[in-house]
Amino acid sequence: VGSRTTAATGVAAGIGTRSTGPATGDIGSRTAAGARTTGGGKATGAITKSSGGAGSAVGGGGGTIKASGEVRGGDGNEDVNSKEDGSKNSDTGSPSSSPPPSSMKQSSLRVGDECMTYSCLECGEVIEEFSNEDLGMCIIILSTFVHRKPVLAAPLLPRMLHTVARVSGSELYSWQYTTGVHLPGSATSIAGQFLRCVLHQLAPNHIFYQIFITRIEEPKRVKLFRTLAQALVDFNELNSSAPVQLLLENLNERKELPADTLTIAITNLACYMECVYQDGVASFSTSLFPLFETFLRKLTLCFNILEDVNPLIRLLCALFRIPGVVGHKSILDPVSKSVVFALRKAPVKYSLVADLCFLCCRSFQRERDKLYLARMMVLELVQALKFKVSLPDTNLVLLVQLILQDNGGGLGPNPVLDTSGATTPDSSSLLAECVRASYLNDIIDFIADVHTLTKIKSGLNQDTIGGLLKAGLSQYLALEISRGSTRDSRFFNKFLPWLNSPPTTVQQGPKEFLECVGHIRLLSWLLVGSLMHTCHRSSTGTPTNCMPVPPDASCHIADHIQVILAGFPEQSKASVVNMSSLFLAFILSQVWTVYLEQNAGSPG
Known part of the structure; x- marks a missing residue:
């Protein structure tokens, strides 16, 4: 298109152009009938579509030929699909029409003025259709x-x-x-x-590092990394493990991890590894474990630079899905430390932590390795209950929910923790077993402490977090005592030895009265936990009874209430706790009545 004609000979080679009219030119060319020439030239086959030869235009110094193309004087340039504007060119060859503006896209030249086009509703671009070829x-x-x-x-x-x-x-x-x-x-x-x-x-130019540190919207991120994972499945020169390996090598070589892009890199890396597992065709090499271990150890030194900790938990879940993790037990230490730091820093999704615990139990065979992560998480909970470390409210309730779920219970719907999306696991997370082995007395002390609700008030959940924690831990304690009592009827005496020996009126003093108030408070929370478990199991369609205290203990409970009623007139003014003793005695009476009604007709 746009062939050139010299003024001396007037010879032009038509390339891919069209003209209308009968064919009168030579060598397969077509000439416009009634074409007009100026400057003394003669048109014999202008601007043609040739099948192998060249159409020629012979002029005497230049002129204008109107067909489907136009020959301008001077150097004889042709303009395809141009229109005559009524002016004739001189021998200098000035153009009759101006070129399209540079801002106009080439795709818009293919659309006529009278054509109707469809535009995108979001960006306004013209919608074009292309064939598969x-x-x-x-x-x-x-x-x-x-x-x-x-x-x-x-x-x-x-x-x-x-x-x-x-x-x-x-x-x-x-x-x-x-x-x-x-x-x-x-x-x-x-x-x-x-x-x-x-x-x-x-790949040698660090393209994967640039891809992983690029901020991408969530729908586009999943689509991009899933396509990349599918493309590398059957590619031997660059398998699915290569992007992860090149990224970790790049990060491990740095003296400090990049603070501005680290969260984005972890998010994209977790998404890519999840996309690889979705198809189930490819997996990752075990050579990635040393790289992950080095990366996680560096991360624990600068954990505060992370903006969001949930992508890190997703990455750890993907790490435990790699076959052969059982042969790399050293990865448990940096993984556990990362989880502890994540629990301290910001709220974590319950479903992610639950999946991580179950994957850890499923991936390792030795009991010591299975309990490694669970022990670290339970220790963090106990330290928080003793107010030695600070955890967000959501993570406190999350750990209690994990322990209860492992033991067959649950907190149910509550305003603090969102458990939607979590699936019931096939295996245990072993958190309840860790509490059972070492921390039952710490749980009892937390429930019996009268100042707990005041100390734990914080944030938006200050009116509910304390009662929710105590009710959850009381449910766990009630389940443990109830299951132990099925094997031994006197098992509850291990945790409640004072129930069968209330103080007498002769022995009663300020100290004995205060101890009796604490016993009544602990017994009330224990019964509340039992009733909470009964309601939770009834809502799931599998009702079960939880009876930590046998019904024949009614006489002993009545003796404790009698001690409160007898000593209240004298001891009520000693402290605020003594002033609330009568209220606690009435609460215990009500809860004990409901407890017996709920368990009426059950075995024992």
């Missing part, structure tokens, strides 16, 4: 451009990868989504090959 050819051109001019293509690579990944993730026919069969030569196959070639070519 056209898309494949465009991707091949992009691949050639990246291969030959990688420096020029570097700024466009993010947009290229997103666009080509969108093509690679879309199939031509609906049955391909279920079978996974790709048609050879289709745009989908070409797009997958483009991703393999580009990533393999630019």
Whole structure:
């Protein structure tokens, strides 16, 4: 298009142009009938579509020929699809029409003025349709451009990868989504090959590091990394483990982890590893464990730079899904420390922590290794109950919920913790076993402490967090005593030895009265925990009875209440706790009545 004619000979070679009218030119050319010439020239086959020869235009120094193309005087340039504006060119060859503005896209030149076009509702761009072959050819051109001019293509690579990944993730026919069969030569196959070639070519230039530190919207992130994972499944030169390995090597070589992009990198890395597991075809190499161990140990030294801790828990879950983790027990130490730091820093999703605990128990075989993470988490809870460390309210309730779920109980719906999306696990997390082995007395002390509710008030949940924690731990204690009593009827005497020996009126003094008030408070919380478990199991459709205190203990409970009633007139003014003793005695009477009604007709 746009052939050139010299003024001396007037010979032009028409390349791909069209003219209308009968064919009168030589060598397969077509000439416009009734064409007008100026400057003494003679038109004999102007601006033609040739099948192998060249159409010629012979003029005497230049002129204007109107057909479907136009010859301008001077140097004889042709303008395809131009319109005559009524002016005639001189021998100097000035153009009759101005070129299109530089801001106009080439795609808009293919649309006429009277055509109706569809535009995108979000960006306003004109919607164009391309065939599968056209898309494949465009991707091949992009691949050639990246291969030959990688420096020029570097700024466009993010947009290229997103666009080509969108093509690679879309199939031509609906049955391909279920079978996974790709048609050879289709745009989908070409797009997958483009991703393999580009990533393999630019892997030494840290392209994976740049991909992982790029902030991407969630829907686009999942689509991009799932397409990358599918493209690398059957690619031997660059397998699925290579992006993770190259990223971790890049981060481990640095003296300090990048504070501004670390959270983004962990989020993208967790998303990529989850996408690899979704298809179930590929997995990761065990050579990644030393790299992960080094990375996590560096991370624990600068944990405060993380903006969000949930992506880290997702990454640890993906790490425990790698086959062969049982042979790398040293990874448990940095993983456990990372979880503890995450629990201290910010609220964590319950479903993620639950999955991590169950994966740890499933991945390791020795009991010591299975209990490693559970012991660290239970120790953190006990330290928080003793007010030695500070945990967010959500994480406190989260740990209690994990212990209860492991023991067959639960807190139920509450305003502090969102348990939606969590699935009931097939195996135990072993948190309840760790509490049972070492921390039952600490649980009893927390429940019996009269100042707990005042100390634990904080944040928006100050009116509910204390009661929720005490009720949850009381439920766990009630379950332990109830299960122990099924084996030995006197098992509850191990935790409540004072129940069968209330103080007499002769022995009663300020100290004995205060101890009796504490016993009544602990017994009330224990019964509340039992009733809470009964309600929780009834809501799940599997009602069970939890009876930590046998019904024949009514006489002993009545003796304790009688001590409170007898000593209240004299001891009530000694302290605030003594003033509330009568109220606690009435509460215990009410809870004991409901407790017996709920368990009426049960065995024993």
